[in-house]
Amino acid sequence: xxxxxxxxxxxxxxxxxxxxxxxxxxxxxxxxxxxxxxxxxxxxxxxxxxxxxxxxxxxxxxxxxxxxxxxxxxxxxxxxxxxxxxxxxxxxxxxxxxxxxxxxxxxxxxxxxxxxxxxxxxxxxxxxxxxxxxxxxxxxxxxxxxxxxxxxxxxxxxxxxxxxxxxxxxxxxxxxxxxxxxxxxxxxxxxxxxxxxxxxxxxxxxxxxxxxxxxxxxxxxxxxxxxxxxxxxxxxxxxxxxxxxxxxxxxxxxxxxxxxxxxxxxxxxxxxxxxxxxxxxxxxxxxxxxxxxxxxxxxxxxxxxxxxxxxxxxxxxxxxxxxxxxxxxxxxxxxxxxx
Amino acid sequence: xxxxxxxxxxxxxxxxxxxxxxxxxxxxxxxxxxxxxxxxxxxxxxxxxxxxxxxxxxxxxxxxxxxxxxxxxxxxxxxxxxxxxxxxxxxxxxxxxxxxxxxxxxxxxxxxxxxxxxxxxxxxxxxxxxxxxxxxxxxxxxxxxxxxxxxxxxxxxxxxxxxxxxxxxxxxxxxxxxxxxxxxxxxxxxxxxxxxxxxxxxxxxxxxxxxxxxxxxxxxxxxxxxxxxxxxxxxxxxxxxxxxxxxxxxxxxxxxxxxxxxxxxxxxxxxxxxxxxxxxxxxxxxxxxxxxxxxxxxxxxxxxxxxxxxxxxxxxxxxxxxxxxxxxxxxxxxxxxxxxxxxxxxxxxxxxxxxxxxxxxxxxxxxxxxxxxxxxxxxxxxxxxxxxxxxxxxxxxxxxxxxxxxxxxxxxxxxxxxxxxxxxxxxxxxxxxxxxxxxxxxxxxxxxxxxxxxxxxxxxxxxxxxxxxxxxxxxxxxxxxxxxxxxxxxxxxxxxxxxxxxxxxxxxxxxxxxxxxxxxxxxxxxxxxxxxx
Numbered sequence: 001x002x003x004x005x006x007x008x009x010x011x012x013x014x015x016x017x018x019x020x021x022x023x024x025x026x027x028x029x030x031x032x033x034x035x036x037x038x039x040x041x042x043x044x045x046x047x048x049x050x051x052x053x054x055x056x057x058x059x060x061x062x063x064x065x066x067x068x069x070x071x072x073x074x075x076x077x078x079x080x081x082x083x084x085x086x087x088x089x090x091x092x093x094x095x096x097x098x099x100x101x102x103x104x105x106x107x108x109x110x111x112x113x114x115x116x117x118x119x120x121x122x123x124x125x126x127x128x129x130x131x132x133x134x135x136x137x138x139x140x141x142x143x144x145x146x147x148x149x150x151x152x153x154x155x156x157x158x159x160x161x162x163x164x165x166x167x168x169x170x171x172x173x174x175x176x177x178x179x180x181x182x183x184x185x186x187x188x189x190x191x192x193x194x195x196x197x198x199x200x201x202x203x204x205x206x207x208x209x210x211x212x213x214x215x216x217x218x219x220x221x222x223x224x225x226x227x228x229x230x231x232x233x234x235x236x237x238x239x240x241x242x243x244x245x246x247x248x249x250x251x252x253x254x255x256x257x258x259x260x261x262x263x264x265x266x267x268x269x270x271x272x273x274x275x276x277x278x279x280x281x282x283x284x285x286x287x288x289x290x291x292x293x294x295x296x297x298x299x300x301x302x303x304x305x306x307x308x309x310x311x312x313x314x315x316x317x318x319x320x321x322x323x324x325x326x327x328x329x330x331x332x333x334x335x336x337x338x339x
Numbered sequence: 340x341x342x343x344x345x346x347x348x349x350x351x352x353x354x355x356x357x358x359x360x361x362x363x364x365x366x367x368x369x370x371x372x373x374x375x376x377x378x379x380x381x382x383x384x385x386x387x388x389x390x391x392x393x394x395x396x397x398x399x400x401x402x403x404x405x406x407x408x409x410x411x412x413x414x415x416x417x418x419x420x421x422x423x424x425x426x427x428x429x430x431x432x433x434x435x436x437x438x439x440x441x442x443x444x445x446x447x448x449x450x451x452x453x454x455x456x457x458x459x460x461x462x463x464x465x466x467x468x469x470x471x472x473x474x475x476x477x478x479x480x481x482x483x484x485x486x487x488x489x490x491x492x493x494x495x496x497x498x499x500x501x502x503x504x505x506x507x508x509x510x511x512x513x514x515x516x517x518x519x520x521x522x523x524x525x526x527x528x529x530x531x532x533x534x535x536x537x538x539x540x541x542x543x544x545x546x547x548x549x550x551x552x553x554x555x556x557x558x559x560x561x562x563x564x565x566x567x568x569x570x571x572x573x574x575x576x577x578x579x580x581x582x583x584x585x586x587x588x589x590x591x592x593x594x595x596x597x598x599x600x601x602x603x604x605x606x607x608x609x610x611x612x613x614x615x616x617x618x619x620x621x622x623x624x625x626x627x628x629x630x631x632x633x634x635x636x637x638x639x640x641x642x643x644x645x646x647x648x649x650x651x652x653x654x655x656x657x658x659x660x661x662x663x664x665x666x667x668x669x670x671x672x673x674x675x676x677x678x679x680x681x682x683x684x685x686x687x688x689x690x691x692x693x694x695x696x697x698x699x700x701x702x703x704x705x706x707x708x709x710x711x712x713x714x715x716x717x718x719x720x721x722x723x724x725x726x727x728x729x730x731x732x733x734x735x736x737x738x739x740x741x742x743x744x745x746x747x748x749x750x751x752x753x754x755x756x757x758x759x760x761x762x763x764x765x766x767x768x769x770x771x772x773x774x775x776x777x778x779x780x781x782x783x784x785x786x787x788x789x790x791x792x793x794x795x796x797x798x799x800x801x802x803x804x805x806x807x808x809x810x811x812x813x814x815x816x817x818x819x820x821x822x823x824x825x826x827x828x829x830x831x832x833x834x835x836x837x838x839x840x841x842x843x844x845x846x847x848x849x850x851x852x853x854x855x856x857x858x859x860x861x862x863x864x865x866x867x868x869x870x871x872x
Contacts, residue, residue, distance in 0.1 A: 038742045043380060045388030045464040046745065046760070047774070050786045052462055087380050088553040089537040098552070154584060162588045169594055170585045175371040175576045179550055179558045289580045291555035299377055299554045304742075 017321055021314070025077065028313040029070050037304030039086055073310070083307030087300055092311045095296065101186035102172060103285070103292030106212055107277040113216025114223055114277075115270050121220070122227020126235060127254060137224065145221035152214055153287035160210055168207035170289035177203050211288045215281060219273045226269045227262070234258035268327035275323045278316070364593045367870040368573040373586040374599035376554050376579035383536035384515035386463040390623075390861040393511045394599065395557050395577060397862035400542035402514035403433050403451065403491070404505060408858040411621070411674040411766045414509045418446055418516055418543065419491070424501045428813050431501050433491040438566035440518035440543045446566075448485035453519035455483045455493075457531045465512035467789060468765065471773060472504060472810075473497035498811040500818070503767050510764060511862045517541045545570045545866035554579050570866035590615065590847060596870070597848040597855070602714060603662035609847050618857045619662065619845045621673045623763030624774075625838035626655075626664050626715075628723060629748075629756050632796035632835050636704060637754075643833040645694035646755075648687040649730045650723065652839050659718045664840030669826055670775045672763040673841050674859075676815070677822030682830060691730035703731020709747060709756040712738040719757045749788040751796060759842060760791055764860060768822050772806045775836055776829060779803055795835040802828055 040057050041048075057063060061072070076083060082092040118141075125137040161169045168174060172188050177200045181191045189208070192201035234240060235258060243253045282294035293312070300308040365371045378389030384400055387393065404422070407413035419433035438446040456479040458466055473496035474482055484492045495504060508514040518541035522532035525539070532541075540548035545567065546559035559575040578595070580586045583602035587609060589595040601609070609615045628650060630637040637643055656666040671678040695703065708727075710720035717738060724734045734755065738744075747753040762774030778792035778799075779785075787793035802825060809821035846857045854867040 037740070038746065041742065041746075043386075043388070043464075047467055047789045048464055049467050049470065049789050052464065052467065053788070055462060085553075089381060089534060095553070157585065157588055162592060165592070169589045169592060170580055170582075171578060174594065175556075175578050176365050176369045176574075178556055178576055178578075179574075287582060287585065289578065289582070289585060291552065291579070295554055302377065303380075 013325075017325075020321060021317065024314060024317045025074065025310075026070075028310045029073060032304075032306045032310055033066060033069075035301075035304055035306075037302065039304040039306060042303040042305075043086060077314075082311040085300065085308040086305040087303065087308065092308050095308065096293070096311065096315065098186060099291060099293050099296045102188075102290060103278060103281055103294060105172075105187050105189065105208065106215065106281055106284075106290060106292060107274060109208060109212035110215035110219060110277055110281075111270065111274045113213055114219035114273060115266075117216065118220035118223025119227050119266060122224040123231055123254065123259065125224065125228040126231030127250070129232065137228075141221040141224040144217045147218075148283075149214060149218055150283040150287050152218075153211070153284055156210055156214055157287070167210045168203060170287075171207060172290065173200060173203040173207055207288075211284050211290060215277060215284055219277055222273055223266075223269060227266065230262040230265050231258060234261055264331055267330050271323045271327050271330075275320050278319060364872070365596055367872055368571065370572045370575045370596050370865060370868060370870075371594065372575065372577050372597045372599060373580040373589060373595045374577060375581045376557070376577070377581065379551075379553070379557075381533075381537040382540065382548060382551055382557075383463075383533055384512050384517070385458045385461050385465050385531075386533065386537075387512055388464045391599075393861040394863060395559070396515065396542075397511045397544075397858070398546045398559060398575065398865050399540045399544050399548055400511065400515035400517070401438075401544045402509050402511070402516060403435075404509040404514070405864075406506070406509045406766055406858065406860045406862060408856045408864070411672070411859055412676055414506055414766075417509070418451075422505065428498075428501050429495050431493045431495075431505060433493070435489045435491065436566065438543055439564045440521065440541065441547045441562040441564055442518055442521045442541065443564055444518050444520050446516070446518075446543055447488045448491045449488070450519045451491045451516050452483045452485045454515065454517045455479065457517070457522075458513055461531055461533065468507050468510060468513040469504075472499045472507070500769075500810055500813050502813075503765070503769050503810060506767050507765055509766075510860070516543065518543070545864075546575060549574075565866075567866065571869040572865065575865060587847075590849070593849065595849075596852060597846060599846055601662075601845070601847055603845075606662045606845050606847060614850050615847055616850045616852075617845055617847045618855070619843050620857050620859045621665070622842040622844040622859055622861070623672065623761075624759055624842045625667060625670070625672075625761045626660065626719065626757070626759050626840040626842065627761065627836050627838045629758055629791070629795050629837070630835040631748075631751060631753050631755075631794075632798075633751050634754050636700070637835060639698045640833045641694045641698035642700065643835055645691040645698070645730060646727075646732075647684050647833065647837055648691040648694070649727045649732060650684070650837065650839050651686040651726045652684060654686070654726075655719060655722055656840055659715050659722060660840050662843070662845040663715050664842050667838055667841035670761065670829060670834070670836070670838055671768045671771050671822065671826065672761075672766075675763075675766065675768045675771070677768050677819045677826075679823055679826050686726055686729075688726070688729035695731060700731070703733060705733045705735070706754045707737050708734040709737045709739070709744045709753055710758075711741060711744050716757055716759075723757055748791075748794050751783065751794060761836075761838065766860065769806070769810045772809070772822075772825065776825070776834065777803060777806050791836060797835050799828075799832065802832075 040053055043056050044052050061069060085092050085095050088095050121137045125134045128134050157169060160167045181195045181197050181200050184191050184194055188204045189201060192204055240253055240258060243257055281292060282298055285292050285294040297312040374391055376391060379392050381387060384396055401418045403417060403419040404414045405417040407415050418435055418438060420436045422431055422433045424431050435446060435448060440446060459474055459476045459479045462476060478496050482494050482496055486492060521541040522536060525535035526532040527534055538551055545562055545565045547562045549560045550558040556579060557577040561570060561573050583605050586598040586601055587605040590598045591612060606617060610617060628646060630643060632638050652666055667673060668681045668684055669679055708720055710716040720736045724736055727734045748756055762770035774791055776792045778790050778797060780787060781796060781798035805821060805825050809818055812818045812821060848855060851870055851872045853869050853871055857863050
């Protein structure tokens with residue numbers, strides 16, 4: 001009986017995912033075709049003659065009815081063919097595999113910083129509710145949340161790169177190191193370490209630390225706020241009072257009991273914050289000339305490179321579905337009541 | 340708790356490790372350049388569309404000839420050591436030097452013929468330069484021939500001054516010569532190697548493409564088979580840095596040697612910075628105010644003339660266009676053959692009002708004025724809105740992206756526009772004439788969107804034949820006289836495109852670079868650059 005219910009629930013979940021993805025596909029396709037950017041003009045240039053324009057227009061299949069174009073697109077996607085990018089002339093999927101590690105590297109360090117900062121601050125804020133510590137933390141996290149990241153990015157570059165010279169500027173490493181390390185994983189830190197090029201490794205770390213800190217700081221705002229409210233829920237519960245009465249210190253009560261009870265919720269919000277970082281690094285990638293997914297998406301959007309844009313949007317959708325699914329699973333694993 | 344502390348210590352250690360001062364100076368055998376790569380869609384010389392690609396490929400491909408970086412009207416030998424034009428002006432014979440491609444293959448006349456045939460057959464962006472003068476895919480076999488390994492003969496399909504064709508062959512793109520053996524080896528299903536050339540190079544110039552990553556970088560390495568003097572640089576790294584301020588910071592820090600795309604505000608600041616030099620050179624095209632003659636009101640020459648007096652030429656150039664443009668009121672680029680002195684128009688609202696009253700618009704009129712939402716167009720539009728108002732022209736500014744603004748112009752569905760364009764990539768006045776004035780067919784169906792004359796609906800058969808005649812004339816003095824006539828006639832007729840500034844290119848670089856001469860045609864040769872540090 002139990003297995004049948006499980007099977008049915010999994011089937012329902014798979015169905016929901018499929019419908020969501022299809023909806024996403026239709027939506028991105030429609031938006032894509034309504035975009036004012038003209039991909040043909042991007043290819044042929046401003047001065048091109050009429051016949052050159054029409055030649056490329058037909059090559060891209062834009063002369064066919066919209067419905068036909070959509071079904072052709074759907075067929076390709078289902079067979080794993082996401083088309084060729086106008087900008088790079090490469091299969092979109094290959095492009096994404098190349099740019100994704102840059103973003104993953106940035107987002108991973110950022111989420112470590114964000115969670116490392118946000119969770120303790122949230123706990124402290126909850127414990128010291130309405131005292132000065134709580135207010136200070138609120139100001140810190142509000143600032144991280146509300147300052148536009150391209151602005152803080154420029155300011156931080158000015159201070160830490162231009163004036164102090166502590167960190168590297170734009171890009172993933174000093175430019176003259178580019179191309180010296182063979183790309184194995186496209187994670188520059190890993191590749192540099194594999195090749196034993198420690199100069200490159202240090203340069204890459206130097207360039208990574210600033211954008212990752214800024215991103216991490218900005219995502220810590222959300223994590224702090226959520227941690228504080230989860231924690232407050234726990235503190236107000238009876239078992240905490242009981243534990244205190246039993247003679248446990250505040251520290252022990254908070255970390256041994258309350259914290260363990262909110263870890264599942266924390267995993268969920270950290271996972272969602274990570275997903276948001278993956279697509280939300282757009283501005284910071286521009287300011288720091290970071291050749292990642294965000295820059296790939298925006299620049300293709302500008303020229304109307306539809307295959308690339310549609311695949312990127314689809315990927316972001318898939319990432320969020322996957323993260324939601326993951327946090328569902330984690331709930332089941334950590335919290336017996338939901339089993 | 341211990342866990343926590345250990346983690347804290349680790350992260351502090353990471354921060355300290357990462358904050359050891361950065362060594363911010365580029366090695367002296369590598370050149371690091373910042374620019375925006377957004378317009379680079381391919382590195383195939385037949386298909387490129389923007390100046391950024393020209394900047395890169397000028398160092399990868401040779402032409403038969405090359406455009407002089409200082410004197411804009413001159414061409415210099417490149418793969419061709421010399422050339423001669425037949426008595427009747429219908430054939431040009433190029434004599435090739437001994438040279439090899441980067442692959443080691445010798446440069447043969449056959450490669451030149453193949454490259455030009457490929458250009459015409461693919462019929463992509465760069466083909467239009469030669470198509471304008473009657474070259475076609477079908478006529479390629481007749482037009483380009485190789486009597487022997489060292490000789491290329493170009494036969495002109497129509498009457499045109501051979502000097503124009505020679506100059507056209509000096510442009511990076513249409514004139515780039517490819518290693519046909521290498522490209523053929525890498526071609527896939529009749530694509531003439533297009534897919535492969537989008538990412539790779541098959542040239543004979545001082546550098547080779549090692550790697551291109553869209554919107555990230557282009558990496559060039561020295562070509563050891565280069566026929567000319569070996570460059571001092573081992574590698575050239577072109578970095579995509581879309582933000583002007585980031586480019587400026589990196590240049591100031593010494594992480595960049597050259598910054599090609601800085602905004603005027605940053606150039607202004609760098610002007611007074613130690614260790615930085617700025618070169619400003621004239622560039623292709625003009626900033627202009629244009630009207631659509633599809634709009635009845637602008638068919639009246641008096642109305643068009645009135646607009647001429649509602650532009651504050653000095654003000655725009657001094658306040659908005661430093662590092663973008665220099666004052667210029669003629670439809671021919673600075674330094675080109677036959678350019679007349681500026682007519683010296685100035686803001687004169689009274690004169691404009693009188694002209695408008697004569698035309699029956701004593702109360703002025705309402706118009707829409709289109710402009711890109713980027714610098715400097717938005718500022719230009721706002722300033723023009725103010726001066727137009729002084730003459731009673733109430734302009735509503737419409738802003739948008741390139742497709743929205745120039746798209747409307749290409750559809751001939753606009754009233755007024757502040758734009759940029761007008762030829763000049765080819766260092767001959769004919770290029771300006773065709774881009775700005777020429778319009779062989781004014782019907783909507785013709786869709787001659789590459790001619791701005793067609794876009795604005797300006798049609799004068801007489802001026803068309805004058806342009807054709809000037810292009811066909813071989814005598815220099817006669818040509819000068821013809822271009823003077825065209826400029827005067829365009830002035831008298833009050834053409835709908837009113838240039839007020841010539842585009843300039845400003846490049847900032849570290850002052851320890853030597854041998855950098857920025858080419859007005861964007862084809863800056865970097866093989867001559869050295870560092871003295």
